[in-house]
Amino acid sequence: MSQAASSSPSVAPTKPAGGLEGVVAAKSDICFIDGVAGELIYRGYDIGDLVENVSFEECAYLLWEGALPNRQQLQTLRSQLAAAAVLPKHVMAILSALPPKTQPMDALRTATSALSSIDPDLASNEPDANRRKAIRLTAQLPEIVTTFHRFRTGQQPISPDPSLSIAANFLYTLTGKAPHETLTRVMDAALVLHAEHGMNASTFAARVIAATLADMHAAVTGALGALKGPLHGGANQDVMELLLTCKDADDAEQKVRGMLANKQKVPGFGHRVYKTFDPRATFLRKMSRQLGEAAGNMKWNEMSERLIGVAKEGKNLNPNVDFFSASTYYTMGIPLDLFTPIFAIARIAGWSAHIMEQHRNNRIIRPTDDYTGPMGLKTVPIEQRA
Numbered sequence: 001m002s003q004a005a006s007s008s009p010s011v012a013p014t015k016p017a018g019g020l021e022g023v024v025a026a027k028s029d030i031c032f033i034d035g036v037a038g039e040l041i042y043r044g045y046d047i048g049d050l051v052e053n054v055s056f057e058e059c060a061y062l063l064w065e066g067a068l069p070n071r072q073q074l075q076t077l078r079s080q081l082a083a084a085a086v087l088p089k090h091v092m093a094i095l096s097a098l099p100p101k102t103q104p105m106d107a108l109r110t111a112t113s114a115l116s117s118i119d120p121d122l123a124s125n126e127p128d129a130n131r132r133k134a135i136r137l138t139a140q141l142p143e144i145v146t147t148f149h150r151f152r153t154g155q156q157p158i159s160p161d162p163s164l165s166i167a168a169n170f171l172y173t174l175t176g177k178a179p180h181e182t183l184t185r186v187m188d189a190a191l192v193l194h195a196e197h198g199m200n201a202s203t204f205a206a207r208v209i210a211a212t213l214a215d216m217h218a219a220v221t222g223a224l225g226a227l228k229g230p231l232h233g234g235a236n237q238d239v240m241e242l243l244l245t246c247k248d249a250d251d252a253e254q255k256v257r258g259m260l261a262n263k264q265k266v267p268g269f270g271h272r273v274y275k276t277f278d279p280r281a282t283f284l285r286k287m288s289r290q291l292g293e294a295a296g297n298m299k300w301n302e303m304s305e306r307l308i309g310v311a312k313e314g315k316n317l318n319p320n321v322d323f324f325s326a327s328t329y330y331t332m333g334i335p336l337d338l339f340t341p342i343f344a345i346a347r348i349a350g351w352s353a354h355i356m357e358q359h360r361n362n363r364i365i366r367p368t369d370d371y372t373g374p375m376g377l378k379t380v381p382i383e384q385r386a
């Protein structure tokens with residue numbers, strides 16, 4: 001006999017929303033998204049204004065503090081970030097010991113977790129301690145990515161240059177070359193565009209973990225796990241892998257028409273919230289085209305532009321942030337499996353802002369479920385079981 005029952009009979013059951021669509025999970029001052037108008041606002045500022053006028057460091061400060069820094073505050077933050085960027089010895093040892101075939105997102109998650117072992121503020125979730133941890137993690141995550149990449153490719157890691165921005169240091173410690181001005185500007189803009197996005201899956205994961213009063217390192221480690229998935233941050237690598245299988249725009253069109261006809265998900269398209277063009281894609285589209293023009297190679301751009309029309313016509317789908325970030329990073333010469341880690345080194349700003357907000361006004365996040373399993377079963381001895 002089988003009969004379904006609510007697991008919380010005392011609470012009137014509400015209709016479960018598939019994937020929690022439309023469910024308000026928190027009150028937050030950090031980010032506003034209008035998915036119909038295609039608007040993205042960090043702390044009151046439109047993303048278009050931010051991407052053109054502020055650096056990633058200013059953006060992180062804004063997300064943490066709720067206001068843009070003045071010159072002195074920015075200088076102080078830059079010094080704090082520079083001081084925190086050198087990775088502790090045990091994390092270097094872990095990164096060098098990881099098998100080279102380790103996926104960079106897994107290396108990043110493992111090393112981030114290991115950073116907690118010597119963090120002086122680990123035991124405290126107070127605002128000042130959390131702010132110090134947010135600064136340290138924002139400085140350390142990019143260094144983990146580039147250090148692991150150098151180890152896995154048989155190269156010596158490069159110490160970060162304290163005079164450089166996070167974007168410039170990422171490129172410098174990845175390649176060992178003085179960062180090119182245009183590439184640094186593009187990287188910085190990409191970090192601003194990816195820094196925050198409301199109650200997305202990884203941020204929600206971070207808030208759930210933080211709401212148990214676990215520390216910021218635990219919450220960020222969980223968020224990194226969530227970001228890796230192909231339905232979330234993992235999509236940017238998948239976009240480029242798809243484009244690389246295509247000979248030209250005609251071939252790309254044919255492949256994607258086939259995917260849509262077979263009800264396959266096309267990476268880089270669709271979004272839970274945006275019902276129009278993702279505003280971040282608008283800026284990345286421009287950046288990808290400009291980089292293609294500068295490199296004298298418009299192949300990826302032509303394919304991408306063609307696919308926008310195909311996805312719109314086929315299933316009314318719009319490109320999301322991952323669609324043009326793929327060709328942007330590829331044209332910059334960044335290895336494919338570092339695309340999602342770049343998303344992470346930006347999103348740490350948003351994750352940490354949400355963790356701080358959660359800790360400031362906390363109640364454990366513990367939803368219920370709609371039980372659909374059997375009831376009233378009785379155990380039988382093991383010999384009598386089918």
Ligand code: COA
Nearest residue numbers: 230231232235264265266267268269270271272320321322
């Ligand atoms: N390719 C093809 N079809 C897609 C699609 C895509 N990228 N995204 C959504 N759809 C279709 C779904 O198959 C579904 O069709 P159906 O009603 O005929 O079954 C419909 O559009 C609604 O999609 P659904 O998966 O329910 O939307 P969601 O809100 O649950 O998922 C995403 C949102 C982002 C996970 C989804 O669009 C997706 O998987 N995109 C590809 C991965 C990606 O780019 N992720 C990065 C997001 S920033």
